[in-house]
Amino acid sequence: MESEVAKLKTARDAFVSQWGALGSQWGINRTMAQIHALLMTTNDPLTTDEVMDELEISRGNAHMNLKELVAWGLIRVVVKKGERREFFEAEKDVWQIFTIVARERKKREIEPALTILNRCAEETRGMQSQEGKAFHHQMRELEDFVGFASKMSDKVSSMKHGLALQLATKLFS
Amino acid sequence: MESEVAKLKTARDAFVSQWGALGSQWGINRTMAQIHALLMTTNDPLTTDEVMDELEISRGNAHMNLKELVAWGLIRVVVKKGERREFFEAEKDVWQIFTIVARERKKREIEPALTILNRCAEETRGMQSQEGKAFHHQMRELEDFVGFASKMSDKVSSMKHGLALQLATKLFS
DNA sequence: CCATATTTTCAATAAATACTGAAAAATCAA
DNA sequence: TTGATTTTTCAGTATTTATTGAAAATATGG
Numbered sequence: 410m411e412s413e414v415a416k417l418k419t420a421r422d423a424f425v426s427q428w429g430a431l432g433s434q435w436g437i438n439r440t441m442a443q444i445h446a447l448l449m450t451t452n453d454p455l456t457t458d459e460v461m462d463e464l465e466i467s468r469g470n471a472h473m474n475l476k477e478l479v480a481w482g483l484i485r486v487v488v489k490k491g492e493r494r495e496f497f498e499a500e501k502d503v504w505q506i507f508t509i510v511a512r513e514r515k516k517r518e519i520e521p522a523l524t525i526l527n528r529c530a531e532e533t534r535g536m537q538s539q540e541g542k543a544f545h546h547q548m549r550e551l552e553d554f555v556g557f558a559s560k561m562s563d564k565v566s567s568m569k570h571g572l573a574l575q576l577a578t579k580l581f582s
Numbered sequence: 583m584e585s586e587v588a589k590l591k592t593a594r595d596a597f598v599s600q601w602g603a604l605g606s607q608w609g610i611n612r613t614m615a616q617i618h619a620l621l622m623t624t625n626d627p628l629t630t631d632e633v634m635d636e637l638e639i640s641r642g643n644a645h646m647n648l649k650e651l652v653a654w655g656l657i658r659v660v661v662k663k664g665e666r667r668e669f670f671e672a673e674k675d676v677w678q679i680f681t682i683v684a685r686e687r688k689k690r691e692i693e694p695a696l697t698i699l700n701r702c703a704e705e706t707r708g709m710q711s712q713e714g715k716a717f718h719h720q721m722r723e724l725e726d727f728v729g730f731a732s733k734m735s736d737k738v739s740s741m742k743h744g745l746a747l748q749l750a751t752k753l754f755s
Numbered sequence: 756c757c758a759t760a761t762t763t764t765c766a767a768t769a770a771a772t773a774c775t776g777a778a779a780a781a782t783c784a785a
Numbered sequence: 786t787t788g789a790t791t792t793t794t795c796a797g798t799a800t801t802t803a804t805t806g807a808a809a810a811t812a813t814g815g
Contacts, residue, residue: 417714420705424721427698433771434690436609438803450717457762467805472763493760493813501720503727517607525600532593541590544623547674548597554676561750577734580749606801611773630792640775645793666783667791 421450425464436517440466441474445483445499454487454496482509504570511566519559526552594623598637609690613639614647618656618672627660627669655682677743684739692732699725 425446432442443464448455455463461471475497478484483506487496500506530548533541565573598619605615616637621628628636634644648670651657656679660669673679703721706714738746 413709413711413714417706417709417711417717420702421717423705424698424702428695431691431695431698434609434694436607440803450720452713452716468762469764469806470804473804476763495762503723507727507731518604521607522601522604525597525604529593529597532596533590536586536590538586538590540625541586543625544590544594547623550676554680557747557750558680574730576753577730580753613773641792642776642794643774646774649793 421447424450438474440464440470441477444471444474445478448478448484448497448499449501451499454489454498456494456496458494460497481513502570504573508566511562515559515562519555519562522555523552523559526555594620597623611647613637613643614650617644617647618651621651621657621670621672622674624672627662627671629667629669631667633670654686675743677746681739684735688732688735692728692735695728696725696732699728 425443428446429439429443432439435442444460447460447463457468457471457475460466460475461468464471475484478499479486479497482500484497484499487498489496500509526548530545530552533545533548536542536545568576598616601619602612602616605612608615617633620633620636630641630644630648633639633648634641637644648657652659652670655673657670657672660671662669673682699721703718703725706718706721709715709718741749
């Protein structure tokens with residue numbers, strides 16, 4: 410019979426590997442998603458070398474992706490007294506994770522779209538032709554909708570976990 | 583002075599090109615996003631050859647991406663009487679576009695995540711060690727949250743545009 | 756200041772993804 | 786059934802993105 414320790418290792422490895430594969434779908438690179446998965450399921454903070462060993466990746470790769478995760482706010486640098494090396498630990502609260510990802514996606518996906526739509530709408534304002542009017546109208550429709558989504562994203566992200574859950578439950582029960 | 587027709591062409595080209603660039607961020611390939619942008623801002627349905635000419639892409643590329651957009655439901659095939667070729671036209675309603683994209687993202691991003699989380703949680707159920715319990719707990723937390731997001735996505739997608747807007751407005755005003 | 760540990764950078768390379776173009780298959784009208 | 790038109794497929798190629806590994810830069814303790 411397999412020991413609990415071995416089973417846990419298997420489960421964690423599966424999680425890390427598959428979360429990494431999912432990362433691609435999310436527009437996050439595989440290694441970044443794997444490191445995040447690893448740290449989310451590790452109690453003690455890890456060093457760069459431990460991450461390298463665990464995922465069998467190069468130092469450069471580990472370093473770049475750790476820094477990127479820190480920049481997102483999904484992991485933190487931990488300093489241990491008497492230790493020269495840096496340690497990394499993940500934010501584990503799901504609502505925090507969600508709001509961080511939502512904020513990042515808004516920045517990358519929603520805001521640039523708004524900029525484009527606004528510019529295209531402005532440049533075609535007051536056009537006389539049927540074609541021009543139709544284009545302008547379509548740009549405005551998209552702009553309104555994306556702008557609305559942007560505001561919704563802000564509102565939801567700024568809520569506390571409990572409140573959001575409560576609200577949603579009431580709404581849809 | 584530039585004619586309105588010329589200005590419109592410039593605006594549309596900018597939209598197509600930049601919407602395509604945005605597509606990458608969204609996990610949609612550039613050409614697919616460009617074709618979608620082109621058809622969203624064109625009144626009359628276009629043939630494969632017109633799309634090829636407009637975007638300066640190969641037949642294979644145009645064909646594949648048109649079919650993919652049809653599979654998503656973002657564009658439709660139109661048959662004109664007396665015409666042997668197929669024409670394509672885009673869904674222009676923003677709420678429709680949103681629900682289609684939301685459904686597709688749920689399928690690609692949320693459902694596979696749920697499967698992974700559920701399996702990892704099940705495989706570590708009842709573990710005795712501190713580490714095992716912590717892992718199991720983290721998987722459950724993530725599973726609950728993602729499951730909740732999945733339900734929310736369904737509910738919102740099934741609403742009519744007006745209703746969703748009204749609801750959201752009331753909520754956040 | 757020196758020796759050593761650690762972090763950071765980045766050119767070269769590998770891997771993944773998208774695109775082309777031409778051939779094959781399917782469709783249609785006569 | 787034939788020949789012309791249109792759609793579909795896909796091997797080869799190009800482009801983009803991710804990763805390596807080693808050198809350079811930085812930080813630390815003595």
